[in-house]
Amino acid sequence: MLDDFFKYQAQTSPHPLAMEISHAKGSYIYDTNNKEYLDFVAGVSACTLGHNHPKxxxxxxxxxxxxxxxxxxxxxxxxxxxxxxxxxxxxxxxxxxxxxxxxxxxxxxxxxxxxxxxxxxxxxxxxxxxxxxxxxxxxxxxxxxxxxxxxxxxxxxxxxxxxxxxxxxxxxxxxxxxxxxxxxxxxxxxxxxxxxxxxxxxxxxxxxxxxxxxxxxxxxxxxxxxxxxxxxxxxxxxxxxxxxxxxxxxxxxxxxxxxxxxxxxxxxxxxxxxxxxxxxxxxxxxxxxxxxxxxxxGNLIEQALEKEQLFKKLLVHPLIKDIRGKGLMLAIITPSKTITNTLILKCKDAGLILFWLLFEPKAVRITPPLTISNKEITKGCNIIIKILDDILQEK
The missing domain is CATH 3.40.640.10 (Type I PLP-dependent aspartate aminotransferase-like (Major domain))
Structure with missing residues (x-):
């Protein structure tokens, strides 16, 4: 599908992530190699209840x-x-x-x-x-x-x-x-x-x-x-x-x-x-x-503020200069555009989906489904911290 994607489908940027999607459920997206990706983006804030919610x-x-x-x-x-x-x-x-x-x-x-x-x-x-x-x-x-x-x-x-x-x-x-x-x-x-x-x-x-x-x-x-x-x-x-x-x-x-x-x-x-x-x-x-x-x-709305605090508790690192936003509309601010790009791309390879914001090059989007569990938040944050540790060691 990769060749057809670039040949027949109009692109929005010169370098799309170009993951070949097989299916998605809950907080996860799966590619055609059946690799799972924990989704911290939710279709850019669109999949409120995660993927394929039964209701x-x-x-x-x-x-x-x-x-x-x-x-x-x-x-x-x-x-x-x-x-x-x-x-x-x-x-x-x-x-x-x-x-x-x-x-x-x-x-x-x-x-x-x-x-x-x-x-x-x-x-x-x-x-x-x-x-x-x-x-x-x-x-x-x-x-x-x-x-x-x-x-x-x-x-x-x-x-x-x-x-x-x-x-x-x-x-x-x-x-x-x-x-x-x-x-x-x-x-x-x-x-x-x-x-x-x-x-x-x-x-x-x-x-x-x-x-x-x-x-x-x-x-x-x-x-x-x-x-x-x-x-x-x-x-x-x-x-x-x-x-x-x-x-x-x-x-x-x-x-x-x-x-x-x-x-x-x-x-x-x-x-x-x-x-x-x-x-x-x-x-x-x-x-x-x-x-x-x-x-x-339900109580998903109230839980958004509780989950915000969990993210802020777990995402403490010398390369995280600030965490902006409210609830489950959060943005990590890194020291540079280069670090942000490296973090997003390496997290993708590690099975975690992050994304950019439009006008702030140092920002990393975190907008997961409201249904994301505390266990999944912890898993994703651990991946982020590990990648940031790797980036810090390489500097």
């Missing part, structure tokens, strides 16, 4: 026996999508009551930006430096990393950037601003958490000038940070909430949620303000519903 698989198979795609989004009444949107509303503040389901997180970002412009009649959008919200043209426009978007300009006009956690920059949010879009925890930047009540202060400023606040929870959401959504740690509520990745339980999904008053604006003046053929697909909605039910019914 998710059962929900998918059950829905397959009933029907798959039957009509474009929003025309027919389909139980999986309704139940998913209803369960989201049940677990969110009252102002976040109505959800639009999409095919991906980046499409949900597009819908949220459109909704903010439609609601306010304004065009200015404020985002954060080193932000990542997806790779479609609108989402790329609010990406705060010029190197990754300069080849695709011109993008959306009237975008301004502020620095995450810098209160002085809030003066740039004015009566011309349609919305401020922020990740509740900055992902690509190195898992930067808000400090000094920053998100509350952004919300206060938005309220003062009539701008909408959009929180991107595509990575932090669905229990990964020790709350169902990351913003729930910070005593504030967005006007529009965007989620994706972990909501699907391994299937592709995105969603944006707001008040009924806001969301209804997309259905009229003009009609079809946001449309999608496959958004809310019944099989994917069934997978997401089973995932959300499992996450909210």
């Amino acid at each position: 998710v698989v059962t929900a998918i198979k059950s829905q397959l026996d009933k029907y798959m795609h039957v009509m474009v989004y929003g025309e027919y009444i389909q139980k999986p999508a309704i139940e998913l949107a209803k369960l989201l509303a049940k677990n969110l503040p009252k102002s976040l009551e109505k959800t639009y389901l999409t095919n991906s997180g980046t499409e949900a970002i597009e819908g949220a930006l459109k909704l903010a412009k439609r609601a306010t009649g304004r065009s200015e959008i404020i985002a954060a430096n080193k932000a990542y919200h997806g790779n479609t043209m609108g989402a790329m426009s609010v990406m705060g990393f010029e190197e990754r978007k300069q080849a695709f300009r011109p993008l959306l006009p009237n975008i301004k950037f502020i620095n995450f956690n810098k209160e002085l920059d809030l003066k740039h949010i004015t009566s011309k601003t349609a919305c401020v879009i922020l990740e509740t925890i900055q992902g690509g930047a190195g898992f930067i958490v808000p400090s000094n009540n920053y998100l509350q202060k952004v919300q206060k400023r938005c309220n003062e000038v009539g701008a909408l606040l959009i929180f991107d929870e595509i990575q932090p959401g669905i229990g990964r940070t020790g709350k169902l959504f990351g913003f729930q740690h910070y005593n504030c509520t967005p006007d529009i909430l965007v989620t994706g990745k972990g909501l699907g339980g391994g299937m592709p999904i995105g969603a944006f949620t707001a008040s009924a008053e806001l969301m209804d604006l997309l259905s009229d003046n003009p009609k079809l303000g946001h449309i999608t053929t496959f958004g809310g697909h019944p099989v994917i909605a069934a997978s997401a519903l089973a995932t959300l039910q499992e996450v909210t019914a």
